[in-house]
Amino acid sequence: MLTRGHLIGQIVDDLAGIAAQAKQRARLHLFDIHTHVEGFAKEVLNRVLTLGLSNLNAQRSNNPGLDLGDATKGWAFQVTADKSGAKVKETLENIDEEQRARYPNIRILIIGEKQGTYTFTGEPYERFGFKPEMVWDFNDVCSHIMSLSIDALRDLAGYVSSETRRVRIELEIPDDEGRFPTSIDNFIEALPKPQLSDASKMEAHFAAKKEPIDRGEAEKAIVELSAKLAALPRLTREVFKLLIERRDEELTSFSEDFRISDPKLRRIYHGDDLDGDLALLSESDLLDFNEPHDSGGAYFWRVRFPGRGNGVHLLFIQYVKDLGLNLRKSLVTLDFSDF
Incomplete structure (x- = not known):
């Protein structure tokens, strides 16, 4: 039987691998996040925080500011690979009054690694009561899994393990010719090149x-x-x-x-x-x-x-x-x- 320690270690290792790959993308200023990565973040957060987050972009195309929301519990997240303070400010500036009223608990989730420190003074931070600890990465998510029940840990570990490979594929960096490390070409038998004869x-x-x-x-x-x-x-x-x-x-x-x-x-x-x-x-x-x-x-x-x-x-x-x-x-x- 898998122990709590084993399950927690597995979850932490899988999320750390995803974060490292996203961090490499960020170094190259590749901040775009595939919808599957957003969906993965949603499922992980729902399991860890016992939320019912849904994709706000599916409800309203290019929903400004926020990507995931649970109006019942008042939580919402912007999911991004851009860890900069400028990105945080841009996100908050794009949140309208209706969203602010619906989601009093707003967090920025960095897919990768957040900055060591942030300084948030003046607007728009004061209006939201937004503090540096409200910028999360997977390390912050992992700090919340310690109190999960063994059944919840099994469920989370199973989901993260099943999706890690696909998420990491979505975060791969193409080479100069636009080819990705993982490609369907790797799973297709190459066509042979016959050497003919005139008999x-x-x-x-x-x-x-x-x-x-x-x-x-x-x-x-x-x-x-x-x-x-x-x-x-x-x-x-x-x-x-x-x-x-x-x-x-x-x-x-x-x-x-x-x-x-x-x-x-x-x-x-x-x-x-x-x-x-x-x-x-x-x-x-x-x-x-x-x-x-x-x-x-x-x-x-x-x-x-x-x-x-x-x-x-x-x-x-x-x-x-x-x-x-x-x-x-x-x-x-x-x-x-x-x-």
Whole structure:
């Protein structure tokens, strides 16, 4: 069971990480706050102070002065990354009399780190009775969590932990080209860059064996195969390689397709989502599913290798065997330079 100390430490550490990132943004004068960060601050404050803050900007576009408010309990917050006294003054000057009457407890919450000291004299500070201790950062928020019940601490710790990563992403700083450290690009498999061949090496190999081939047909098949495989995820290309390597008995006819029985495939492959890979290969016209030819036979997958009508699939595999090539290089990394 998690103790109070553990939960408090977790909350403090998560908020400190967010504050450090916001502080780095502030050093670069990046004071804009994403709406998700405002929403995060609202949920944390509601849990810590037992409030019902709502987003005032949602009620009134670009609500002057205040971002979050609970009219029932009279609390309101401006949420900002700008820790300067000028920002505090600007905020108070933008609060109208109606808001001042509705929210007697106004605080400025700095997402980052507030200044060491503030000096507030004259207006608008006197009108609001606004003092330096009314400027908060996450350290001030954390000072209020010590008295929370264990259940409230669990709830707060769970929320902060679940949202910390997203909040920190929103606070990331782009590089000179506008790229952020965390990007969808980091989660997308890069498109492969096929290395094609004119099949001249294949032609020379079979010519030496006195088995001439149609180089044009072989080249065309390589280009078509490469294009179809390049559009597929790498793991799907791996499955295609498996189908070729573990195909059923050798063909007895020049025009016959490679095939592999469905039961055999499912017993030798233990990866995730085989059906998804087979569907992608079928959609790319590299594979199709067939009923058994004989009563009591097994359903099977037929490999629709480009150029198979001219026997290119047989030449391809024979060439691989003769030279001892690894099919991974051509069918997965799409490097056909050996051909």
